[in-house]
Amino acid sequence: DAGVIQSPRHEVTEMGQEVTLRCKPISGHDYLFWYRQTMMRGLELLIYFNNNVPIDDSGMPEDRFSAKMPNASFSTLKIQPSEPRDSAVYFCASSLLGAEGQAFFGQGTRLTVV
């Protein structure tokens, strides 16, 4: 398996524009997580899914953020409208059922909003 695949790797956009980040989890994994990494706040969990169903989105910072998982092999994180303070690295991770399962991370999308 190629691991967790995220696209794009880098995104530069203007304030106010819509941004969509994409993630393909490892095949067979039933949990998918979206994290955001910044210097100030470290790694923050935004939302996670189990079997394509959102379980906890309490980490989503504002209504401008939304995430979907239409099927087991694809998820999106959308920011609309984007703001400069959304600039961060966004990671997607997937794991198997069970507390022992470590999460596998994608390489991240570096988002810059100017």
Next chain:
Amino acid sequence: AQSVAQPEDQVNVAEGNPLTVKCTYSVSGNPYLFWYVQYPNRGLQFLLKYITGDNLVKGSYGFEAEFNKSQTSFHLKKPSALVSDSALYFCAVREGGNTPLVFGKGTRLSVIA
């Protein structure tokens, strides 16, 4: 709610010397503890985990970690540091069940030749 503390933002060590990256945790039940490493412009890579059993856990690249229940710690160690070990290290905890990992803020390790 579970939480993780990494008290050091930065650790500097000379190549060949032993290294320790500290982590303490807080959970209400049994902890499931993990260490990840992040190299520049890369995602997080799994190093090792403690679920149950022997308190000393061995992982990738010669790293190990010691689970200490009384001190609620899970420090990462390596007997002899390499320059290539320089990276950002994250400790994480899961309280059990199917809850997400909660990460510490990370510790930047610099190994100096």
